[in-house]
Amino acid sequence: MNIQPKDFEFISELIRKESAIVLESGKEYLVESRLSPIASEEGFDSLEQLVTALRGNKKFGLKGKVVEALTTNETSFYRDIEPFEMMRTQLIPELLEMRKAEKALTVWCGAASTGQELYSLAMMIREHFPELLSWKLTILGTDLSKEVLDKAKEGKYSQVEINRGLPAQLLIKYFEKQGTEWQLKKDVRDMIEYRELNLIKPWIGVPQSDIVLLRNVLIYFDAEVKKEILGKVRRVLRPDGFLFLGAAETTLNLDENYARRTSGRGSCYTIKKD
Amino acid sequence: MKAMIVDDSGATRFILSKMMSELGYDVVQAKDGQDAFDKLGDNKDCTIALVDWNMPVMNGYDLVCKVRAENEYNDIKIMMVTTETEMTQVVKAIEAGANEYIMKPFTKEMILDKMKLLGVPFEE
Numbered sequence A: 001m002n003i004q005p006k007d008f009e010f011i012s013e014l015i016r017k018e019s020a021i022v023l024e025s026g027k028e029y030l031v032e033s034r035l036s037p038i039a040s041e042e043g044f045d046s047l048e049q050l051v052t053a054l055r056g057n058k059k060f061g062l063k064g065k066v067v068e069a070l071t072t073n074e075t076s077f078y079r080d081i082e083p084f085e086m087m088r089t090q091l092i093p094e095l096l097e098m099r100k101a102e103k104a105l106t107v108w109c110g111a112a113s114t115g116q117e118l119y120s121l122a123m124m125i126r127e128h129f130p131e132l133l134s135w136k137l138t139i140l141g142t143d144l145s146k147e148v149l150d151k152a153k154e155g156k157y158s159q160v161e162i163n164r165g166l167p168a169q170l171l172i173k174y175f176e177k178q179g180t181e182w183q184l185k186k187d188v189r190d191m192i193e194y195r196e197l198n199l200i201k202p203w204i205g206v207p208q209s210d211i212v213l214l215r216n217v218l219i220y221f222d223a224e225v226k227k228e229i230l231g232k233v234r235r236v237l238r239p240d241g242f243l244f245l246g247a248a249e250t251t252l253n254l255d256e257n258y259a260r261r262t263s264g265r266g267s268c269y270t271i272k273k274d
Numbered sequence B: 001m002k003a004m005i006v007d008d009s010g011a012t013r014f015i016l017s018k019m020m021s022e023l024g025y026d027v028v029q030a031k032d033g034q035d036a037f038d039k040l041g042d043n044k045d046c047t048i049a050l051v052d053w054n055m056p057v058m059n060g061y062d063l064v065c066k067v068r069a070e071n072e073y074n075d076i077k078i079m080m081v082t083t084e085t086e087m088t089q090v091v092k093a094i095e096a097g098a099n100e101y102i103m104k105p106f107t108k109e110m111i112l113d114k115m116k117l118l119g120v121p122f123e124e
């Protein structure tokens, strides 16, 4: 199905308002390929009809579906590996020392997608820092899209997803085969709570965190939104905590209150002390 | 850098060879486990071997066992690339000394992800 310029404009305005994701012209193909299945499913013959329904705002849940369809949920286990190496070799050992009196550690991932990122961390904790399991360990994953969160909660992955970045040793230890899919064992799934949260809406229930993961999501937003979100992160990141962004993302020229800390090829951000 | 590719399918050997040479490797090909074991003697400097499971003459699992019985090949990383997708098979291969496991069909990204996990060098 083809999209008319005025309808594309409407869609990109809607997406920007609802999710802050910027869809520049040239992304018509993306809108066509992601929305055509929804149009058919909802019984429309064209994208024009779908947009008309959206404009009328009469069909319950349609807007949410459209927004979800236009998010990019690509992720993988141990994506980019370096952030995980940095957490394993430096940051978590440091936090174990820094928090040894309170015995509490909190991690928040604000673009959790289908869960591979936090499950990678959860497996790493079980492998290398089992003492944390007796702490008050809070791991929260949030995302705008309900669909990806449902999958994250289930912790069930296809062979293709399993092939991407998951060490065979961990597959053996922490997964069970279910038909053609692989599901994480319950004790790993139970380490994480997943819930819906739109980064451009109020951050209700986001805890004060020692580690904030916000990888590969700012990239979809414009500079103003990036600035606003980085500012809000400073309010939920503990003063001595660590923020991770994606490999193509930075705080540079957006928020001067962060200092970059590097280790090998990995890097994270801390809040500058005055 | 040298990689050995062990698969009885010429097409698979071709694709894997292409991927590995793009990642900066010289490739040695073998068409079954026995062929690979024979060629390994002259190629002790292999960094990594990509090994299929089901092959005539000697299968990939037996190759892993045979290679791991010899100390001189300890530094070679072995990655199974196979259509075997049962947990029991993954466990069997890893216990025998394979370092990684990919279930066919594979992509270059998957191979690269695993190489990063194994800490073996590559060119991008």
Ligand SMILES: C[S@@+](CC[C@H](N)C(=O)[O-])C[C@H]1O[C@@H](n2cnc3c(N)ncnc32)[C@H](O)[C@@H]1O
Residues within 6 Å of the ligand: A018, A019, A020, A021, A071, A072, A073, A074, A075, A076, A079, A110, A111, A112, A113, A114, A117, A142, A143, A144, A145, A148, A197, A198, A199, A200, A214, A215, A216, A217, A220, A246
């Ligand atoms: C490319 S994935 C990144 C997943 C993971 N963090 C990683 O790096 O592999 C981007 C995720 O951001 C989510 N997202 C996009 N806009 C969002 C918003 N405004 N609020 C919350 N999540 C959003 C999408 O639903 C998607 O799951």
